[in-house]
Amino acid sequence: MRAAVLNTIPGELEIEEVAVASPGPHEVLIRVAAAGLCHSDLHFIEGKYPYMTPAVLGHESAGVVEAVGDQVTYVQPGDHVITCLSVYCGGCENCLTGHPSICTGAAATERTADQPPRLSRNDGEPVHQFLKMSSFAEMMLIHEHGLVKIREDMPLDRAALIGCGVTTGLGAVFNTAKVEPGTTVAVIGCGGIGLNAIQGARIAGANRIIAVDMLDSKLELAKEFGATDGVNAGAGDPVQQVMELTGGGVHHAFEAIGLKVAAEQAFGMLRAGGTATIIGMIPVGQNVELPGVAFLSEKKIQGSNMGSNRFRVDMPRYIEMYMDGRLKLDELVSRRITLDEVNDGFAAMKTGELARSVIVFD
Ligand SMILES: NC(=O)c1ccc[n+]([C@@H]2O[C@H](COP(=O)([O-])OP(=O)(O)OC[C@H]3O[C@@H](n4cnc5c(N)ncnc54)[C@H](O)[C@@H]3O)[C@@H](O)[C@H]2O)c1
Ligand SMILES: [Zn+2]
Numbered sequence: 001m002r003a004a005v006l007n008t009i010p011g012e013l014e015i016e017e018v019a020v021a022s023p024g025p026h027e028v029l030i031r032v033a034a035a036g037l038c039h040s041d042l043h044f045i046e047g048k049y050p051y052m053t054p055a056v057l058g059h060e061s062a063g064v065v066e067a068v069g070d071q072v073t074y075v076q077p078g079d080h081v082i083t084c085l086s087v088y089c090g091g092c093e094n095c096l097t098g099h100p101s102i103c104t105g106a107a108a109t110e111r112t113a114d115q116p117p118r119l120s121r122n123d124g125e126p127v128h129q130f131l132k133m134s135s136f137a138e139m140m141l142i143h144e145h146g147l148v149k150i151r152e153d154m155p156l157d158r159a160a161l162i163g164c165g166v167t168t169g170l171g172a173v174f175n176t177a178k179v180e181p182g183t184t185v186a187v188i189g190c191g192g193i194g195l196n197a198i199q200g201a202r203i204a205g206a207n208r209i210i211a212v213d214m215l216d217s218k219l220e221l222a223k224e225f226g227a228t229d230g231v232n233a234g235a236g237d238p239v240q241q242v243m244e245l246t247g248g249g250v251h252h253a254f255e256a257i258g259l260k261v262a263a264e265q266a267f268g269m270l271r272a273g274g275t276a277t278i279i280g281m282i283p284v285g286q287n288v289e290l291p292g293v294a295f296l297s298e299k300k301i302q303g304s305n306m307g308s309n310r311f312r313v314d315m316p317r318y319i320e321m322y323m324d325g326r327l328k329l330d331e332l333v334s335r336r337i338t339l340d341e342v343n344d345g346f347a348a349m350k351t352g353e354l355a356r357s358v359i360v361f362d
């Protein structure tokens with residue numbers, strides 16, 4: 001099959017022939033219909049986070065089941081699925097207490113070193129799977145706990161976005177921060193993740209939703225997703241601008257870029273008792289600095305991984321929200337591209353202008 005391989009870090013993706021194994025007992029082979037480009041892929045391409053090479057990148061996808069292992073009963077060939085990198089073991093303390101997105105036993109869902117790899121070059125050299133997924137490929141072979149079955153009238157290109165960006169943004173609001181109706185929310189960074197945090201806040205019933213970005217075009221787009229106000233971070237200190245707009249700060253601030261400074265800004269724009277939720281991937285080795293005195297006014301800061309999802313429950317719910325018109329997904333797709341255009345897609349991401357590019361397979 002054809003796949004986009006990262007051979008050097010930093011580097012570009014190269015389209016190569018990669019062999020995919022047959023499903024083991026708990027594995028599912030999926031024909032990929034669509035795969036979104038997420039900034040997390042770019043962090044690894046740029047070396048801000050380490051990874052093994054060669055690796056097939058991509059982690060936000062939807063497709064159709066092609067074959068299943070002999071122990072798989074949850075899906076069968078022909079079923080439509082969304083994949084999720086929050087592959088869960090189902091038996092660790094976090095899984096058993098309702099927090100499968102921070103499963104500590106997921107290594108058990110991968111193949112061991114003495115088994116043939118899921119992905120390899122035709123000469124047998126193993127190719128690493130990225131985040132247990134590797135979506136930038138015609139086929140994916142993943143553990144059955146890394147997918148959810150969905151209704152067949154859901155368009156697969158938009159379903160793919162639910163695989164990471166939508167679930168991360170909505171889940172940060174619904175599951176991690178538990179935003180209450182009537183509150184005031186700020187979202188720093190209006191890309192694929194931030195726009196979903198914004199529409200999540202709208203669905204959750206926030207009264208005021210302040211979008212923060214460097215680009216006026218993104219602030220306009222954010223308004224389509226439910227933002228009531230826009231703050232251009234390039235036009236002066238965003239903390240001061242949000243403080244002035246709100247007369248004392250927000251209940252919830254979300255960081256959706258992956259910058260130390262933006263995480264500090266998120267904390268800085270809270271009112272007493274407020275909570276900052278950090279979604280963005282801050283480069284490895286960077287520390288976030290906060291004024292200690294702020295804790296006396298009960299300000300809080302927390303991380304959110306993949307929207308603290310319970311994806312087999314959450315994702316079908318998000319599809320219902322799309323189907324009844326509450327969730328905007330059509331507007332999230334800025335471009336449909338081919339696998340060969342994947343590097344152009346990441347170049348466009350660096351400009352900040354796009355919401356999401358989606359690779360569509362024939
Ligand atoms: N925690 C998780 O589970 C998780 C999951 C997915 C993505 N992420 C991370 O979320 C972050 C956002 O991902 P994305 O795909 O939405 O990225 P993106 O590139 O689509 O969007 C980033 C946005 O931030 C804006 N921006 C850049 N610098 C800014 C600044 N200084 N101030 C204000 N705005 C600024 C850009 O204009 C752009 O609109 C990334 O760090 C990604 O790795 C985390
Ligand atoms: Zn992602």
Ligand SMILES: [Zn+2]
Nearest residue numbers: 089092095103
């Ligand atoms: Zn677990």
